[in-house]
Amino acid sequence: xxxxxxxxxxxxxxxxxxxxxxxxxxxxxxxxxxxxxxxxxxxxxxxxxxxxxxxxxxxxxxxxxxxxxxxxxxxxxxxxxxxxxxxxx
Numbered sequence: 001x002x003x004x005x006x007x008x009x010x011x012x013x014x015x016x017x018x019x020x021x022x023x024x025x026x027x028x029x030x031x032x033x034x035x036x037x038x039x040x041x042x043x044x045x046x047x048x049x050x051x052x053x054x055x056x057x058x059x060x061x062x063x064x065x066x067x068x069x070x071x072x073x074x075x076x077x078x079x080x081x082x083x084x085x086x087x088x089x
Contacts, residue, residue, distance in 0.1 A: 001014070002014060004072060012028075013030065014028070017078075025069070026038055029054075031051065038058060
């Protein structure tokens, strides 16, 4: 489960071959012991939860990097290494 970005204490991960559980392109986010899976398309929460402030930051980052995230998703589901994506600044 490679970390593809980190910002403001938030880790953004994309698991290899992770297209069975949620059936949508998504990322995993960790913040201070809490975890959530978010759809790349609209930032909706598929599982778990993170605090509202961090969720807003992740959703803004998702919107900025949506195209790169879809490329990473294709790499990851095929078992290839996704690339790092710049953090939110």
